[in-house]
Amino acid sequence: MIKKHYKLISMVILSSLLVGCWDYEDINKKNIALSVGIDDKDGIIQLISQNAKLRSESSGKGEQTQITQDYQNVSQGKNFEETRGEHEYIVPQSNFTGAMRAVVFSKSYAEKGIEAYINRINFLSDLRKSLLIVICNEPVKDFLQTEIKNDISIAYAIEDTIKKLAKDGRTLFKTGQEVQAYIQNKDLGFVIPYVGIKDNAVEFQGLAVMKDSNMISVINKKEIDGFLFLMLKKPNMNKTVYSNGDEKKQYSFQAKLKKRKIKTSYKDKKVNIDVDLQINFSIKYQYKIEPLNKNKIRDLESEATQMIYKEVIYAINKSQKEYKCDIFEFGKYFKANNPKDYRKINWNEEYPNANINVNINTHLTDVNLRSIE
Numbered sequence: 001m002i003k004k005h006y007k008l009i010s011m012v013i014l015s016s017l018l019v020g021c022w023d024y025e026d027i028n029k030k031n032i033a034l035s036v037g038i039d040d041k042d043g044i045i046q047l048i049s050q051n052a053k054l055r056s057e058s059s060g061k062g063e064q065t066q067i068t069q070d071y072q073n074v075s076q077g078k079n080f081e082e083t084r085g086e087h088e089y090i091v092p093q094s095n096f097t098g099a100m101r102a103v104v105f106s107k108s109y110a111e112k113g114i115e116a117y118i119n120r121i122n123f124l125s126d127l128r129k130s131l132l133i134v135i136c137n138e139p140v141k142d143f144l145q146t147e148i149k150n151d152i153s154i155a156y157a158i159e160d161t162i163k164k165l166a167k168d169g170r171t172l173f174k175t176g177q178e179v180q181a182y183i184q185n186k187d188l189g190f191v192i193p194y195v196g197i198k199d200n201a202v203e204f205q206g207l208a209v210m211k212d213s214n215m216i217s218v219i220n221k222k223e224i225d226g227f228l229f230l231m232l233k234k235p236n237m238n239k240t241v242y243s244n245g246d247e248k249k250q251y252s253f254q255a256k257l258k259k260r261k262i263k264t265s266y267k268d269k270k271v272n273i274d275v276d277l278q279i280n281f282s283i284k285y286q287y288k289i290e291p292l293n294k295n296k297i298r299d300l301e302s303e304a305t306q307m308i309y310k311e312v313i314y315a316i317n318k319s320q321k322e323y324k325c326d327i328f329e330f331g332k333y334f335k336a337n338n339p340k341d342y343r344k345i346n347w348n349e350e351y352p353n354a355n356i357n358v359n360i361n362t363h364l365t366d367v368n369l370r371s372i373e
Helices: 002-018 080-090 107-112 115-123 140-144 154-167 176-184 225-231 294-323 330-337 339-344 347-353
Strands: 030-041 044-059 062-077 094-096 102-106 132-136 190-198 201-211 214-220 236-243 246-267 270-286 355-366
Touching (some): 030 140, 062 140, 080 115, 102 140, 102 154, 132 154, 154 201, 176 190, 214 294, 225 236, 225 246, 225 270, 225 294, 246 294, 246 330, 270 330, 270 347, 330 339, 330 347
Parallel strands (some): 030 094, 102 132, 270 355
Antiparallel strands (some): 044 062, 190 201, 201 214, 236 246
């Protein structure tokens, strides 16, 4: 009797494995969104979806589906529900959002606040919480319809560009879930990658500075290094240092953060933050070959230290005087070190006037196989 029951159970399990999904729909019948852009036009929300055009091809191994190009759907309304409703009226297939690479906000929309759509991402089950969030310099419609030459689609170009730079220690990769957490923490500011188009390619142009959920400024990529030394776990910078200030004696070097240590205290009703950065740098090559000796090495370490110190101080001054918000998350350290004092103060009011001391130690680890006299 027991054996019969086992046979019956086995047959049921086997039959369930052999049967396909009851609601299966061919991929060609789906509207595959690759990215979505959000813009603001005179108080009206404009939603631009970038979708994949698919083509089926037969090969020796069977039928294959591939992306041939993409196209836009543009809809608008007073709110996201109205905008979404208009979108559904013009799209003949059911939506598939599993292939989405990024959410792109226009500068004008971001300046008014991105919280509403970030909440949409995190509360709707059909949108991935790990979607990359970026802000673009151009109107979203123009940005997304650019014919990209360096990737299969602008959606992939956005994600691939930011992902590569983040892996190399040159920027941050922020997801919808992370951005929502920052917005909910009213004591901290944060940054989002800021992108644009250059020569029909997606270009990383810097970091958008966000306070609450509003964009308040942009950190240009040319002045970003000092900020990254305070934000990233493993920033990696390529720089040029001049020996004793002589522009004819240039050295190319690579700087990597070895350790970052932050201490905080509250004395005489004043917030104090001590930042200690230990940075290793290696000489890649000299513009003009000359002998290296211990004195020269000390001079180069000193030059590198001063350069990085100026960049870090510049970043801190910007955050305190211009942005007036803690984009470096110093507040987390202060809260952990001084929980009672943190509850008594308003961090947003205290941070712009905090005493922030920076100490930088650089160490030359590699001279690229050059001998030292």
